[in-house]
Amino acid sequence: MNILEKITNELDMLSKSERKVAEVILASPSTVIHSSIAALAKQAKISEPTVNRFCRRLDTKGYPDFKLHLAQSLANGTPYVNRHVDENDTAEEYTDKIFESTMASLEQARKNLDSNDINRAVDLLTQASKISFFGLGASAIVAHDAQNKFFRFNVPVVYFDDILMQRMSAINSRQGDVVIMISHTGRTKSLVEVANLAKENDATVIGITAKGTPLAKECSIVLSVDVCEDTDLYMPMSSRIAQLALIDVLATGFTLRRGSKFRDNLKKVKDSLRSSRFEKKD
Amino acid sequence: MNILEKITNELDMLSKSERKVAEVILASPSTVIHSSIAALAKQAKISEPTVNRFCRRLDTKGYPDFKLHLAQSLANGTPYVNRHVDENDTAEEYTDKIFESTMASLEQARKNLDSNDINRAVDLLTQASKISFFGLGASAIVAHDAQNKFFRFNVPVVYFDDILMQRMSAINSRQGDVVIMISHTGRTKSLVEVANLAKENDATVIGITAKGTPLAKECSIVLSVDVCEDTDLYMPMSSRIAQLALIDVLATGFTLRRGSKFRDNLKKVKDSLRSSRFEKKD
DNA sequence: CAGAAATAATGAAATTTTATTTCATAATTT
DNA sequence: AAATTATGAAATAAAATTTCATTATTTCTG
Numbered sequence: 001m002n003i004l005e006k007i008t009n010e011l012d013m014l015s016k017s018e019r020k021v022a023e024v025i026l027a028s029p030s031t032v033i034h035s036s037i038a039a040l041a042k043q044a045k046i047s048e049p050t051v052n053r054f055c056r057r058l059d060t061k062g063y064p065d066f067k068l069h070l071a072q073s074l075a076n077g078t079p080y081v082n083r084h085v086d087e088n089d090t091a092e093e094y095t096d097k098i099f100e101s102t103m104a105s106l107e108q109a110r111k112n113l114d115s116n117d118i119n120r121a122v123d124l125l126t127q128a129s130k131i132s133f134f135g136l137g138a139s140a141i142v143a144h145d146a147q148n149k150f151f152r153f154n155v156p157v158v159y160f161d162d163i164l165m166q167r168m169s170a171i172n173s174r175q176g177d178v179v180i181m182i183s184h185t186g187r188t189k190s191l192v193e194v195a196n197l198a199k200e201n202d203a204t205v206i207g208i209t210a211k212g213t214p215l216a217k218e219c220s221i222v223l224s225v226d227v228c229e230d231t232d233l234y235m236p237m238s239s240r241i242a243q244l245a246l247i248d249v250l251a252t253g254f255t256l257r258r259g260s261k262f263r264d265n266l267k268k269v270k271d272s273l274r275s276s277r278f279e280k281k282d
Numbered sequence: 283m284n285i286l287e288k289i290t291n292e293l294d295m296l297s298k299s300e301r302k303v304a305e306v307i308l309a310s311p312s313t314v315i316h317s318s319i320a321a322l323a324k325q326a327k328i329s330e331p332t333v334n335r336f337c338r339r340l341d342t343k344g345y346p347d348f349k350l351h352l353a354q355s356l357a358n359g360t361p362y363v364n365r366h367v368d369e370n371d372t373a374e375e376y377t378d379k380i381f382e383s384t385m386a387s388l389e390q391a392r393k394n395l396d397s398n399d400i401n402r403a404v405d406l407l408t409q410a411s412k413i414s415f416f417g418l419g420a421s422a423i424v425a426h427d428a429q430n431k432f433f434r435f436n437v438p439v440v441y442f443d444d445i446l447m448q449r450m451s452a453i454n455s456r457q458g459d460v461v462i463m464i465s466h467t468g469r470t471k472s473l474v475e476v477a478n479l480a481k482e483n484d485a486t487v488i489g490i491t492a493k494g495t496p497l498a499k500e501c502s503i504v505l506s507v508d509v510c511e512d513t514d515l516y517m518p519m520s521s522r523i524a525q526l527a528l529i530d531v532l533a534t535g536f537t538l539r540r541g542s543k544f545r546d547n548l549k550k551v552k553d554s555l556r557s558s559r560f561e562k563k564d
Numbered sequence: 565c566a567g568a569a570a571t572a573a574t575g576a577a578a579t580t581t582t583a584t585t586t587c588a589t590a591a592t593t594t
Numbered sequence: 595a596a597a598t599t600a601t602g603a604a605a606t607a608a609a610a611t612t613t614c615a616t617t618a619t620t621t622c623t624g
Contacts, residue, residue, distance in 0.1 A: 091404065
């Protein structure tokens with residue numbers, strides 16, 4: 001855990017003098033890692049033992065150990081953070097911000113994913129007699145991508161981004177079919193209805209959506225990619241990328257479960273595209 | 283710069299005893315940050331001054347300063363690396379690997395992107411009388427996503443993932459139209475032909491593709507997301523995510539260029555979806 | 565190519581710097 | 595007023611650095 005955050009959190013638990021130390025550190029942590037305990041004590045206008053006690057209260061062995069932790073926190077320097085795009089950003093600035101936010105979202109999504117759920121989902125997919133991917137709007141792209149991947153596995157797979165087709169397909173589903181519903185909000189009415197229809201017709205419904213939403217309630221497994229979208233300028237951005245990464249995970253899990261012979265087959269599919277391309281001259 | 287790399291690089295410049303120190307450190311850097319100079323000297327079977335000289339040779343002030351640098355290097359600890367999925371990976375392992383590889387690819391893509399090119403591309407897009415996104419296979423998804431985004435901007439935008447439609451659309455293009463061709467390989471024959479047709483008909487062709495490829499040669503701007511795909515199990519994975527992030531960048535650049543009134547409009551588009559969703563009860 | 569001279573490397577011991585502990589006093593709470 | 599807690603001066607301990615003598619290595623010379 002980042003020690004700077006920890007200092008901020010425990011600010012109330014500290015004594016008056018210790019808080020002075022905390023303030024000096026928070027004001028300029030990069031100076032502190034090059035200061036001796038005496039220098040820091042002087043700057044905070046308290047005694048050296050107080051600095052030492054402060055360090056121990058933060059569960060470090062002493063001042064040098066504390067500096068080590070501090071140095072590490074600074075090195076991380078909040079690696080990938082959601083940074084808001086600003087009106088006056090240059091191309092370079094907003095490019096960096098968007099890429100960083102996307103990485104931060106992926107990081108967050110990874111933390112929130114439960115590998116047991118993924119395992120169960122992969123189980124169901126490998127045993128499915130038919131797989132359907134449904135999404136609308138930005139999530140339609142994710143469904144589209146999923147179809148593109150699972151299609152290569154030579155299993156019956158469909159994708160629809162049209163409400164009526166989704167409904168018809170859901171009504172025709174039966175035991176052994178797996179339906180994957182993709183929605184960032186989990187609140188799109190028509191999608192929830194489709195999920196319900198699929199469930200009523202004995203299909204297994206897997207949701208790539210937020211937990212505790214109306215859509216999630218219709219699903220037997222919810223793979224939740226909880227990502228905050230507040231960087232986004234009124235467009236779904238990070239969420240769909242996390243969803244796509246999740247599709248990659250499911251597809252990879254699928255191929256691993258199927259064994260090495262199956263992967264040879266995948267290679268053939270890929271190679272079949274070769275004649276459609278210009279040769280690479282190395 | 284990472285101090286561990288630096289040690290490796292300067293290994294030849296070190297004396298025999300100093301190299302012993304280096305070896306002990308490289309073998310277990312995380313132990314060293316908790317050792318005193320005496321402990322380290324003992325472990326490397328050399329004297330304390332030698333450790334001190336070693337530290338100074340690496341441009342640190344002394345042993346404590348060296349430990350600080352080391353701690354920082356460890357904190358950064360090879361942030362996101364392309365790690366290959368292994369046959370026997372658990373769900374947790376391959377999930378982590380895929381997410382990390384994806385993040386590594388984004389990081390790499392960001393480094394390779396030229397913000398001048400992005401600026402020029404955004405310029406062209408804001409002035410375009412019509413925008414077309416063309417892609418096939420996995421890149422079709424990116425084109426699809428781009429349409430979904432640019433559609434909100436209330437500009438004429440189309441997307442085709444069908445060769446014939448692409449050709450027809452390309453032939454009908456004219457001065458002021460911008461055509462964005464998306465292809466990871468840059469070698470798909472039919473796409474190169476479409477790019478050529480568009481160019482012949484005075485459209486501005488922007489490529490989201492690799493540099494120096496047949497497709498790149500037909501483009502007036504090439505936005506290259508050079509990402510190595512060797513983690514991928516015969517499926518395009520990281521590349522398309524980097525491309526999608528690039529679409530986000532272009533879309534964001536577009537909205538920024540259009541000013542704040544325009545963004546109010548975007549909000550309206552988003553709000554228009556509200557009635558299609560179940561209310562969030564907080 | 566031996567062997568002397570010069571140079572560089574190394575560690576023991578001394579010194580200095582830095583951190584920690586002890587303990588008496590001051591501040592705060594009960 | 596008593597008990598508890600917080601604080602810093604001084605003492606101690608620990609760690610790092612410097613000095614300097616010794617040893618190893620290289621370079622030069624006859």
